[in-house]
Amino acid sequence: MKRIIFLVVFVASISFGIAQTPTDYLPKKFHKERREALRKKMPQNSVAVVFANPIRNRANDVDYVFHQDPNFYYLTGFREPNAVLLLFSNDQTDENGTVYNEMIYVPKRDPKAEMWNGKRLGVAGVKRDLGFTKAATSEDFSNTPIDFTKFDQVFIEQFKDDYRNSERKKGEVYDLVKSFKEKSNYNTTNFLSTPKKRIYELITASPVENAANVAQVIGRAVTVYPSLKEDKIVQGYQNASNDKARKEFQEKASLELNSKSNINIEFLSANLAEMREVKTPEELKLLTKAIRISAVGQIEVMKAMKPHMSETEIQGIHEFVYKKYGAEYEGYPSIVGAGNNGCILHYIENNKTKVGHDLVLMDLGAEYRGYTADVTRTIPANGKFNPEQKAVYEVVLKAQNAGIDACKVGNAFWQPGQEAKRVINEGLVELGIIKNVNEQHSYFPHGTSHHIGLDVHDPGTYGAFKENMVITVEPGIYIPEGSPCDKKWWGIAVRIEDDILITNGAPKNLSEEAPRTVKAIEAMMAKKSVLDDFLLPNLDE
Structure with missing residues (x-):
């Protein structure tokens, strides 16, 4: 009897142990x-x-x-x-x-x-x-x-x-x-990077009497491609004290250019990019969960947001939600920028101590079982958009909707960005921030889309859309302090980003749980948060 009990306990302990680690990889x-x-x-x-x-x-x-x-x-x-x-x-x-x-x-x-x-x-x-x-x-x-x-x-x-x-x-x-x-x-010279190859070709093709001109080109190239400082042939030619020495390095460069190798550094990157850009059903399951976790994080922050909070505290709430769902990591450094900080596209300091009445741009994504979401919401810290904030937000939302509508099989990868840019330029004209739709400006300085998956910027061919690709659509308007427009717009930054599944029909917004419209955001922010009564002792008293 004791042996039977021991066996049951032993088997149960094994089962219990197995249950303590994730099984959905x-x-x-x-x-x-x-x-x-x-x-x-x-x-x-x-x-x-x-x-x-x-x-x-x-x-x-x-x-x-x-x-x-x-x-x-x-x-x-x-x-x-x-x-x-x-x-x-x-x-x-x-x-x-x-x-x-x-x-x-x-x-x-x-x-x-x-x-x-x-x-x-x-x-x-x-x-x-x-x-x-x-x-x-x-x-x-x-x-x-x-x-x-x-x-x-x-x-x-x-x-x-x-x-x-x-x-x-x-x-x-x-x-x-x-x-x-x-x-x-x-x-390494059998598959030279393009800059190094061009310099080697320049060295071998230029008569030694033109060494001074070649040296100038090398000097400019080194400032752009610092790795050239470590190349013995480039530096040897550059520092050669006479024509005889330069000819020796010309011969070395020529030998390197003409040497043969069986090593190929292009095949893997190109073919894995093509494979990874279209997700399998197993991948979509994990990626969708990562995206939904990130959307829930946005929802909980909307409910918990208060003007006295710091950017770091807001970041912590997002990441707490991720951990609560068992996400191992953040997919990339979390971006929480209040007011003018939101105008810094990859702002990760997140050290503003009070967000006040600013808009807070929150670009974060959970990584779940290797797959990374990328979801951005921009919300008013006090729960209500003021007229200027609302006006800019509505333009970005309209641009995003136009971009999402363009996410259809066969369309060019860059088409959502083109649609979003058109809407944003028209909106900026209506608001009086730019004079005409063709005016050059930096209020929308980035593209709208990239693949997501095992990387937040997943590799891909960036050709026409195919079924089961998952991409972002993330237009934005950023008006930093000192911009050439009315001061009432200064410090407003809005980005809205969703993760879109390309299907044979209409595009599917996998992050749609997180409110996007002004009305829905304000309604969510009016709800009570489970963190409202979560108070910690003051350590500065």
């Missing part, structure tokens, strides 16, 4: 299908090499919270650092005769490290939970027998070199990239 089947879809795009005798994000340091011995590279997550589902995926167009055979077409290298299990930083999947875990049949530890990658030079093409994304060698352990991204470069005869 994308299934391993999704990631496998994405890998297969990418493989079908790969030419014969090619391999894709995709690296996980590294751990990045915040200060001293404190690191930033780890966030996976979206492309790596899209293809693997792996949420830990220091890993690399190999995806082969053709079947490979290892030394044991095992046939495989993909392989993942992940950090090995380390009980001592896990005591500090939490349990890791390890090789057995990625096979069990992520469906890989062939896996090894990250440390094994340096000894991999795979010869990258035998492939016709090796697909990678351009290295940013924004990781460091902590020297704490082997198998970090620093080591993985270093090993890959050694094994693949990696040479």
